[in-house]
Amino acid sequence: MAYNLLIEGLSVEGSHALRALAHLFAESYDKSTILQCLRENYPHKLCPLEMHKQYLEALLHLAVKSPGYRADILEIVMENLVVFDTELVGGD
Secondary structure (H helix, E strand, O other), X not given: OHHHHHHHHHHOOOOXXXXXXXXXXXXXXXXXXXXXXXXXXXXXXXXXXXXHHHHHHHHHHHXXXXXXXXXXXXXXXXXXXXXXXXXXXXXX
């Protein structure tokens, strides 16, 4: 269930699934599985920029709504932004 909410919540703009996912985070004790889902579903570096923006906005929203996950979510964001930036700079 968390995986399906994640896919919809992070890919459908304005989705109520994002709120449900934040609530699930607040009630879940399976932090490692949730974070693994977030990592695995981060858009590939070759995906359109708009997809990256939307996923990033959703993750930041989750970080605000789920303070217990904030540091972990920001770590995922930073890891992927570094990869994305490295590809842009390295692609000259």
